[in-house]
Amino acid sequence: xxxxxxxxxxxxxxxxxxxxxxxxxxxxxxxxxxxxxxxxxxxxxxxxxxxxxxxxxxxxxxxxxxxxxxxxxxxxxxxxxxxxxxxxxxxxxxxxxxxxxxxxxxxxxxxxxxxxxxxxxxxxxxxxxxxxxxxxxxxxxxxxxxxxxxxxxxxxxxxxxxxxxxxxxxxxxxxxxxxxxxxxxxxxxx
Amino acid sequence: xxxxxxxxxxxxxxxxxxxxxxxxxxxxxxxxxxxxxxxxxxxxxxxxxxxxxxxxxxxxxxxxxxxxxxxxxxxxxxxxxxxxxxxxxxxxxxxxxxxxxxxxxxxxxxxxxxxxxxxxxxxxxxxxxxxxxxxxxxxxxxxxxxxxxxxxxxxxxxxxxxxxxxxxxxxxxxxxxxxxxxxxxxxxxxxxxxxxxxxxxxxxxxxxxxxxxxxxxxxxxxxxxxxxxxxxxxxxxxxxxxxxxxxxxxxxxxxxxxxxxxxxxxxxxxxxxxxxxxxxxxxxxxxxxxxxxxxxxxxxxxxxxxxxxxxxxxxxxxxxxxxxxxxxxxxxxxxxxxxxxxxxxxxxxxxxxxxxxxxxxxxxxxxxxxxxxxxxxxxxxxxxxxxxxxxxxxxxxxxxxxxxxxxxxxxxxxxxxxxxxxxxxxxxxxxxxxxxxxxxxxxxxxxxxxxxxxxxxxxxxxxxxxxxxxxxxxxxxxxxxxxxxxxxxxxxxxxxxxxxxxxxxxxxxxxxxxxxxxxxxxxxxxxxxxxxxxxxxxxxxxxxxxxxxxxxxxxxxxxxxxxxxxxxxxxxxxxx
Numbered sequence: 080x081x082x083x084x085x086x087x088x089x090x091x092x093x094x095x096x097x098x099x100x101x102x103x104x105x106x107x108x109x110x111x112x113x114x115x116x117x118x119x120x121x122x123x124x125x126x127x128x129x130x131x132x133x134x135x136x137x138x139x140x141x142x143x144x145x146x147x148x149x150x151x152x153x154x155x156x157x158x159x160x161x162x163x164x165x166x167x168x169x170x171x172x173x174x175x176x177x178x179x180x181x182x183x184x185x186x187x188x189x190x191x192x193x194x195x196x197x198x199x200x201x202x203x204x205x206x207x208x209x210x211x212x213x214x215x216x217x218x219x220x221x222x223x224x225x226x227x228x229x230x231x232x233x234x235x236x237x238x239x240x241x242x243x244x245x246x247x248x249x250x251x252x253x254x255x256x257x258x259x260x261x262x263x264x265x266x267x268x269x
Numbered sequence: 270x271x272x273x274x275x276x277x278x279x280x281x282x283x284x285x286x287x288x289x290x291x292x293x294x295x296x297x298x299x300x301x302x303x304x305x306x307x308x309x310x311x312x313x314x315x316x317x318x319x320x321x322x323x324x325x326x327x328x329x330x331x332x333x334x335x336x337x338x339x340x341x342x343x344x345x346x347x348x349x350x351x352x353x354x355x356x357x358x359x360x361x362x363x364x365x366x367x368x369x370x371x372x373x374x375x376x377x378x379x380x381x382x383x384x385x386x387x388x389x390x391x392x393x394x395x396x397x398x399x400x401x402x403x404x405x406x407x408x409x410x411x412x413x414x415x416x417x418x419x420x421x422x423x424x425x426x427x428x429x430x431x432x433x434x435x436x437x438x439x440x441x442x443x444x445x446x447x448x449x450x451x452x453x454x455x456x457x458x459x460x461x462x463x464x465x466x467x468x469x470x471x472x473x474x475x476x477x478x479x480x481x482x483x484x485x486x487x488x489x490x491x492x493x494x495x496x497x498x499x500x501x502x503x504x505x506x507x508x509x510x511x512x513x514x515x516x517x518x519x520x521x522x523x524x525x526x527x528x529x530x531x532x533x534x535x536x537x538x539x540x541x542x543x544x545x546x547x548x549x550x551x552x553x554x555x556x557x558x559x560x561x562x563x564x565x566x567x568x569x570x571x572x573x574x575x576x577x578x579x580x581x582x583x584x585x586x587x588x589x590x591x592x593x594x595x596x597x598x599x600x601x602x603x604x605x606x607x608x609x610x611x612x613x614x615x616x617x618x619x620x621x622x623x624x625x626x627x628x629x630x631x632x633x634x635x636x637x638x639x640x641x642x643x644x645x646x647x648x649x650x651x652x653x654x655x656x657x658x659x660x661x662x663x664x665x666x667x668x669x670x671x672x673x674x675x676x677x678x679x680x681x682x683x684x685x686x687x688x689x690x691x692x693x694x695x696x697x698x699x700x701x702x703x704x705x706x707x708x709x710x711x712x713x714x715x716x717x718x719x720x721x722x723x724x725x726x727x728x729x730x731x732x733x734x735x736x737x738x739x740x741x742x743x744x745x746x747x748x749x750x751x752x753x754x755x756x757x758x759x760x761x762x763x764x765x766x767x768x769x770x771x772x773x774x775x776x777x778x779x780x781x782x783x784x785x786x787x788x789x790x791x792x793x794x795x796x797x798x799x800x801x802x803x804x805x806x807x808x809x810x811x812x813x814x815x816x817x818x819x820x821x822x823x824x825x826x827x828x829x830x831x832x833x834x835x836x837x838x839x840x841x842x843x844x845x
Contacts, residue, residue, distance in 0.1 A: 085276040089283025097291020105296065139319055188306055226303035265763075 106221040106230050112177040113170070114162040118215045124152075128204045128212055140193035143179045146170060180220035182231040183208065183246055188268055200258075207246065317341025323350065323693040323716020325632055326364040327581060327625045327646035330408065330437070331463040332632030333360050334693055334718060337368065337649050344368040344626065344649045349465070352696040355638065355720070359465035366761030370624045371650050373759045376607050377621035378653050385603050385618035389666060392574045392601040396426060400573035400596060403428040404663060408583035409561065410438065410633025412678045413660040413671075415551055417578070418558035420667035427667075428567065429559045432584035433735065435530050436521075437636035440543055440730035444470040444637050447542035448516030451508050451532075453501045454480040454523035456754040458489050461521075462637030474519070477512075479504050481751055481818050498749035498821060498838075502528055509536050517541040523752070527734035540729030546634070549641040549721065550685040552677050569593050572600060578659045579606035579613075580622035581630060585828055587835030588615050589804050605659035608759050610777075611828040620657040624759070627652035631675060639727065643682055644718035645675065676710060683709045688721040746802065746839035748786065748822040755826040772812055775825035781814040782822055782842065790842050797845045800824070802837035808845065 120126045131144040150171045156163050170177050185191055196202045204212060221230035232246045248267075255262065288294055305311075317340045325332045326347075334350035347368055349360035370376070393402055402424050404417040409431035421427030436442055444450070444467060455461050457476065458468075478490035479501055487493040496504050505520060509532045512518045518536035522529040533543055564586060572594045592615070595602070604616040613619040622628065626649040634642040664671035682688075686702045690709060693716040701709065701719065713719070753775050768774045775781060780800055782792070792798050794813040799806050800822070807829060817823055822840055824830040834840060 082279070085272070085279035086283035089280035089285075090287040091283075093284040093287030094291060097288060097293040101291065101293045101296075105300075137319065186303060186306060223300055223303075225297070225300035227307065228303060 105224055107224055108219045108221045109180070110219050111180060111217040113166045113217075115217050116160075116162070116215050117212050119158075121213060132204075134194055134197075138194045143181060146174065146176050150174075180222070180229070182211070182220065182229050184229060185232070185246065186228065189248075190267055317343075321694070322649055324626060324647045324649055325644040325716075325718065326360065326367055327628065327630055327632050328363050328367060329460065329582065329635075330410075330633055331356070331361075331635045332642070332644050332646070332718075333364055333463065333465065334644070334716070335360065335364065335367070335626075336693065336716075337626070339649070342650075350693045350696075350716075353465070353693070353718075354691060354698065355466055355642075355718075356463055357465035357469050359468065361460070361464050362764060363756070363760060366764045367625055368649070369761035369763065370607075370759060371627055371652075373608075373624070373762055375610070376624060376759060377609060377619065379655050380620040380657070381618055382620055382655075382657055385620055386662075388601050388618065389574055389576070389603060393424070393666060396573045398426075399568075399571060401426045401428045401567070401571050402574040403430055403567075403572045403576070403594075405430045405564070405575060405577045405586070405591070406583075407432065407577070407579055407585070408581040408633065409434075410548070411581065412631045412674050413578065413581075414633075415555050415558060415678075416660040416664050416669065416671045416674055418561070419555060419669055420663050421559035422557055423667035423669065427559055428562050428572075430564050430567075431561050432586055433525075433563050433565075433733070434584070435525050435527065435733050436543065438733075439546060439548075440732055441546040441634065441639050442519065442521075442637045443542055443544050443639040443727070444519070445473050446517055447474045447519040447538070449475045449477065449512045449518040450521065451477050451479065451505050451512070451518060452486065452490070452521045452523075453505050453526075453529050454478075454484075455521040456484065456486050456523065457521070458486045459484065459754050460756065461486075463635045466635075466637050477508055479508070480523075481749075481821055482814075482816055482823065484754070495818070497818060498751065502526075505529055505532060513537055519543065527732075527736070530732060531734055533732065539732075540727055543730060543732075544639050544724075544727035545730040546639060547641060547721065549634075549643045549678070549719075550681045552681045555677075564590060564594060567594050570596050572596060574601045575603070576659075576663055577602070577604045577606075577612050577616070579604055579611050580628065580659055585611070585826075585831045585835070587804070588612065588832045589836055591615075605657060605662070610759075614828070620659075620662070621655065622659060623648075623652040623656050626650055629675070631678070638720075640688075640723050641721040642718055643679070643713070645713045647714050647716070679710050679713060680706055682719060688719055690717055690719050692717040746837075746841045747820065748782075748840050748842060749820060750802070750834045750838050750840050751817075751821050751823045752826050752831075752834065753823055775812070775823065776810075777825055777827045777829065778807075778809055779812055780809045780822055780824050780830075780842070781812045781817055783817045783819045784813045784815060785819050786817075786822070786842075787811055787813055791844045792842065799843045799845055800830075800833065800840055801843060802833050802840045804833050804835075804837050807833050809842075811842070 131148060133141050135141055153163065153167055153171055156167050169175065223230065320339050322337045322339050324335050324337065326335050333356045334353045336348045336350050337344040338346040347360065347365055349356060349358040351358040396402060404421055406414050406417050406429065418429045421429040476490040477492045477494060478487040479494045479496055480487055481496060481498055483493055494504060509518060509520055513536040517538050519538045519542040520529060520532040520536060533539055573596050575595060602616040603618045603620060604612045605620050605622050606613055607622055607624045609619050625646060628646060629648050630646050632644055632646055660671045660674065683701060683706045688701050689698050690701050690704055690712060691698045692712050756774060790798065792811050794811065796811050798809055798811050800809045814823065822842060824834055
């Protein structure tokens, strides 16, 4: 028994470190500049995803909207929440662009076309982004200290508690296989 | 309880097993791989404003218009220009990957510029009475070509040399006017002319492709006539006699052999499918320029200084034909190019030049353009420091200021006041007489092309045919050499990797043999061999191709094999 104890101790400690400690150590967390509520904008303002996350006329995806899009409505606070007041005071009034952190940023060597997936593939936003569009708060941006990419590429957020495919290469390939699409390396790594 | 070393080892073992059962090591491997993608020196994807910039592709004389999708200043994708009246929006695979070329691992970025200047100056100074200073321009018809001719005129014994061409200079092809096209190996659908123009004219002519193998063009022709090498003239003559009565019948030859192109004189092609083409206007002061000469017309051992502009891909003259014209004692040979794979292998000095799409140059009209054209290949990417502009380098030795020669040429064209300007951004065609000179120059730099007026009645040109020379008997060389299609060099690294790995085009060190020919040499597929001709030998790798006729070896049209086989149409292959 005594002979097994050191081995078991090492095993247990490393299991704890790997499963509990490592996720905390590997990621550094920072809050988003504004505690934005998708739920309020979807429910009360009646907005859909594409109202803010639109395609430009040339087909490129605009991504996270810029300040002028928000300032169109929020030139002055429209509600009573501290988050909105903070947004107007810190960003709208001084015309300062919020430095949003994109949860779904892909590595630089990846070419991803939103329009091909949305318009041609008829894929809903929720398919890849989960119910992010109905959240009341923005989760902190957790960045991998080594690779620099978001934790959200890898797995479902624990807060959201929903399922969506990961946005790693394996996740993309799995979805393409399910839909019977085969591609070459150059289609995504131009 | 004391811990022993054994306990420590057991603890470590447990920790190691535990680590493997956690996501940590696997995530660390993946994250390290991702992290390595951002190391210094790894190319970073451009981020920035997305915009379109326009230029013309200078990889071949087709000069297809190009729309570049740029992120900031970095071109990331190239496309054709839709609605262009000549190219019809097409761009070949080489053009589509042209933006890779500045990053080619074999491109030259440095060279012995000052040493070359000193050597040339010294050689010019001691040039003997019977000796020449020669400039070999592989792509004549450009504005730089006029600079070379002007420079040659300034020297007492200056000579301007260009590859001999029957079609593509003063005589051009109007494909749309041909009822039939008899092509002796000319790669009509694989790099011969302007892709968009050939495709647009396709429905107007019947194509008879005469060649030994079923090339890509042969597979798309109306009729493929397989022949043994050596029987092409006889076969072409028979078809020409039969088809001439149906309408203008154009005869083309991959090797521009005079005896084959001479058939156009009897098929009604002259004045219809082959027309006389005037050159784009030049400033009056430029007309004091040396004429174009041919290498074979020079006496042997007469060139003291040879300056070769290889910066723009064009016809390659086998080195053996050039070497015998050089003086025996220490000729000075300077090559201007972006790689050392061409004449750089034989030169004393190789000076690096800009590549497309770095270089600013004009593109002469293609062989299938019945009218003169003027278009610029403008710079989409900044060229690295240390490169040489061949025209300005050579002009410096002749006391000519060539820095603004393109603007001067544009002004001369504008002054002539004829033709139309097609601007790419808005796809508009405007008569040149309605455009101001400054606007014309700006439009050319922003992406446009000028096309001359077509004559009301096209003139029949006089073809510059030359007498053919009989080859010496080569009974000891059993294989006839078939040259594959020419390809622009350098090519995009990923494009060349793809097609060479698939053998769609022969790699530079590969040859193709019929299995029976390979078996008689004792060579298996992929085996190493020596390709030998009268001009030398080259180590190659053999690919078996049942589509080849026996008795034939197919070689790539790259400088090392063109040197070997360009003047020696027969070869033998010996297993190593």
